[in-house]
Amino acid sequence: DIQMTQSPSSLSASVGDRVTITCRASQVISNYLVWFQQKPGKAPKSLIYGASTLQSGVPSRFSGSGSGTDFTLTISSLQPEDFATYYCQQYNTYPLTFGGGTKVEIK
């Protein structure tokens, strides 16, 4: 199975900060990566697919980059509603696998 490693596992940031989360795949997955946001007690919400394509309705402060094995999710200016846990998932190969998550907390 492809292992997805996210870092950091948690971070503290302030409103307005630029935040970067990384995800590394144990094998090449091309750009078959999706980023999800999850708030406590809520369903995951898809933010970005194809490593860099924003889902419809997702604010432009979210961006994704990377290909191969190394990927990045960036929030250009953190907003109060962005405090959540973020997961990457590869869909290159079955079984699909998630990263361990990155919890973004208020500083």
Add this chain to the structure above:
Amino acid sequence: EVQLVESGGGLVQPGGSLRLSCAASGFTFSDHYMDWVRQAPGKGLEWLGRIRKKANSYTTEYAASVKGRFTFSRDDSKNSLYLQMNSLKTEDTAVYYCGRVSVSDYGDYVGDFWGQGTLVTVSS
């Protein structure tokens, strides 16, 4: 408005069975593959598997952790997805989510919408 509503969760003893349902609305259910994902209390997300649509013969993919114990099915006439869980273990305790899979701009299949989940507790 796209909606996925899971139901059927509850408390079950180890070794028992449970059937979850996922009711879909707001989109053409029969056109979509569907996924199941779970989340153990305080833990991350785990993909359980996928069921394809009729044109793909409703074929399935399963994660190793549930293969042989869990079975996915769907009834397109009822816009419903099902997860039959047998031989349940305490480690199956989790919130179970169903998710819609859509064809992306690049022609590949990506999960793009998830229900609110239903809690399954396996305990004696």
